[in-house]
Amino acid sequence: MNRNISISFGLHILLVIITAMSLPFLSKKPINLPPIVSVELIQISDQTSIPFAPKAKKIIEKIKEKEKKLVSEQAPPKIVKKEKPDVVPLPDEKIDKVKKIKDEKQNPEKIDNEVKQVSEFEKDNLFDPSNIAALIDKSKIESAETEKKTDKVTQDQDKSVDFSGLSLSEEDALKAQIFGCWSIPLGLPYNEDLLVRIKLQLKPDGSIMKSEILDHARMNRPGQGFYKVLAESALRAIKLCQPLRVPSTGYERWKDLQLNFDAREMLEG
Amino acid sequence: MNLRKNLKNGILILVASLVLTACATQKKSTSQINGDVYTGKDTVEYLASGVADRVFFGTNETVLTTASRDTLRKQAAYLRKNSKINVVLEGHADERGTREYNLALGERRANSAKDYLMTYGISSDRISVLSYGKERPVDSGSNPLSWSKNRRSVTVKAN
Amino acid sequence: MLFRYLLLLILLPIKSFALIEVDITRGNLSPLPLAVSPLSIDEKSKEGFKKILQKENIGSEISAIIENNLKQSGLFNPLNKDAFLQKPEIANLKPRFEDWNLIKAQALITGKVNLVDDKLRVEFRLWDVLAGKEMMALAFTTVPSNWRRVGHIITDKVYERLTGEKGYFDTRIIYVAEEGSKINRIKKLAIMDQDGFNNKFLTLGNELVLTPRFSPTNQMVTYLSYFKNLPRVYLLDIETGMQEVVGDFPGMTFAPRFSPDGKKIIMSFAKDGNSDIYTMDLENRIVERVTNHSSIDTSPSYSPDGKYITFNSDRSGYQQIYVMNSNGKNVKRISFGNGLYGTPVWSPRGDLIAFTKLHKGKFYIGVMRTDGTGERLLTENFYQEAPSWSPNGRVLIFYRETKTNAKGEGFSAKLWSIDLTGYNEKLVETETDASDPSWSSLLSN
Secondary structure (H helix, E strand, C coil): CHHHHHHHHHHHHHHHHHHHHHCHHHCCCCCCCCCCCCCCCCCCCCCCCCCCCHHHHHHHHHHHHHHCCCCCCCCCCCCCCCCCCCCCCCHHHCCCCCCCCCCCCCCCCCCCCCCCCCCCCEEEECCCHHHHHHHHHHHHEEECCCCCCCCCCCCCHHHCCCCCCCCHHHHHHHHHHHHHHCECCCCCCCCCCCEEEEEEEECCCCCEEEEEECCHHHHHCCCCHHHHHHHHHHHHHHHHCCCCCCCCCCHHHHCEEEEEEECHHHHHC | CHHHHHHHHHHHHHHHHHHHHHHHCHHHHCCCEECCEECCCCCCCEEECCEECEEECCCCCCCCCHHHHHHHHHHHHHHHHCCCCCEEEEEECCCCCCHHHHHHHHHHHHHHHHHHHHHCCCCHHHEEEEEEECCCCCCCCCCHHHHHHHCEEEEEECC | CHHHHHHHHHHHHHHHCCCEEEEECCCECCCEEEEECCCEECHHHHHHHHHHHCCCCHHHHHHHHHHHHHHHCCCEEECCHHHCCCCHHHHHHCCCHHHHHHCCCCEEEEEEEEEECCEEEEEEEEEECCCCEEEEEEEEEECHHHHHHHHHHHHHHHHHHHHCCCCCCCCEEEEEEEECCHHHCEEEEEEEECCCCCCEECCCCCCCEEEEEECCCCCEEEEEECHHHCCEEEEEECCCCCEEECCCCCCCEEEEEECCCCCEEEEEEEECCEEEEEEEECCCCCEEECCCCCCCEEEEEECCCCCEEEEEECCCCCCEEEEEECCCCCCEECCCCCCEEEEEEECCCCCEEEEEEEECCEEEEEEEECCCCCCEEEEEECCEEEEEECCCCCEEEEEEEECCCCCCCCCEEEEEEEECCCCCCEEECCCCEEEEEEECCCCCC
16 A cells, blocks of 8 residues: 555656646746946037027018918928038038949830820910020029129238138038028939039128029939929028028128038938 | 556556646647648548548649648549549639739649649640639638648639 | 239139038928919809809819829928918919918919810919019810819929929829628729729629739720639720730730830730740730740839830749840849849839839838849838839839738728838728729820
């Protein structure tokens, strides 16, 4: 009788041991400590950081107050933050924009031998087409005033010109202002050359006397229709930002200004 | 007398413990998928007693498994016996693929089955092939088991 | 004396270098804010159109189409009309730009509608608010029932003027309307305007229909039908509804498309387990074989100039994308990433090929250059496929299936669209479930 009990007991213990060994929760798992994250305090430098478009906002607010009309709430221009560090390129460090070698493109040919759909639409142009050529040339150079030309060669005090023109903080301020005014057209092809250079002549208060689009011929080149759109957006930005945030002194230094609008960085990233 | 009792008890305990261990590995032995090919009986219909009407395939595969060949041999025997019956082989694919490629895949699967039937003496005049791609699943689930049931070639009596 | 001249020479160049260059590399990427003023309409015309079209104010209806189109494109932000200060009639004559500038509109669309000799005449102008001048002015005359298309055509003109690219709003989409349980789906061919209106069913749903495509003239459709349980490629005339089978093939034909000149149908033909690509001339009915390989060759797509064909083949062992001359020679593989590739479609601009990719259980819609480089995946999902290009090569429409659980319950299929840049992924509303979309070319030319 005893023997039976002990055999039964032994087999039962065996079973328990087998079960225990295969039960997962009984096995100990190693404890994973989360890695120690070091926290650094970053010193904020004294150099000017670029604030996003305070000037433009101020101008719009001023107009709103002046008119005192009921306007429904519109969302303020969106501020797009980029993690890239602020780099202010000096003129001699400028990187040439190399045009990408275009891939073999398929040219969709117009299908002429098709049975053409009878046009359900009669279209008339309210523009006189012959005026368009004149309009195009006019848009090249816009003058609000006739410029007074001086042929004199004056020996200026500012003869010893430093080529960087504006100081770093002055340049930052101007850039910040225009960043806020420029609505980059979303439809631009991201893999094309998206640089448009606009030459400006400014009045002492920062308003535009004359603006000129450089590389103007590109606007009417076939396949470069986006360039016109880009140039127009740059012009709109300049108009929106008037008067430009210019230094209070040294008019001779900055009265001729060239703004190089490049949409690549925003569209590629 | 004691010994026999001991033995009986011992065997009883052994059997009991075996049952327990068997529970742990229950999944494998009643599995319906073997190497990505459905091996179950669910959804299978019969042309005649013991003659299953369909064969199954692995993902993106069109080759016949041993089990498939077995089924097709039985179908061939059935068709030899009933020589007036013509069939349509309908090929299908699961939903995890592009629509047009799946149409071609279904056609290829049905053709694999057709070729095999022909090697067992069934004339190609009696067999036509039709692909439904992934348009007519037999199981609407979105899991490997459901998908495996849909990768099939079904033999349908045409007359 | 000489010394003074020398001094002048030295000083002059230094003086003229006073030009400062400032790089503007940032701006805001929000949609361009513009205002779409309701089109003005005189009382007599308004009454006239109310009678003919049963619409209260056709001027507001048309401007609503323009506004909706521009907003859906993701590139423009039409401003809230409650803020508009000028009435439509006055705005059309000479807008007070200061008013529109106040609400931050950078462009303005105005216009007017007339009933002239029982015809609808719409005149519109696009203004540059900041420059204070007119950018574009056009007028259209057509039958009143075409009023929706006028809205779309105006949108195309505005879009082109403001982005430099051709528009895609005066177009239609053909697709497969789906209903019923997954095991027994009822499928019908359907056609609608790209904004979802004017939906029409072209077949009754008695037989399975799949993968429709427009002809270049948009008057015909080619598709796969299981009429009488025989899967074959068919042609359908949209106006008359007449259907005819393409060719007399002794086996399944599928995956049909038109050639860019509309003269041929290219498709796959499956026989004895092998699918190859064939063309058939619609005039003389001559059939030509394009691929000759034991692999599955399907989903062909012509380049816009008709010189090349991209297609899907598993000759490497798995589904990949290939490009060949339209005569079948010079076959080159162009997809080399991880995963399976299918449904290649050549962009109407000729520069890109869109495709479906399956990798690690996920489906992707992507684009690559025609030599296979520059692969970009635009969107990822549990199940989606079959992209189709808008006629300006800018937007892709495709379809997506969703389920609520692994048992397959809550199954639905819907059309989605996404911009080439990966922005503006959105649902395309359809009455029923939908799949296999195909975009027409511009209806007007």
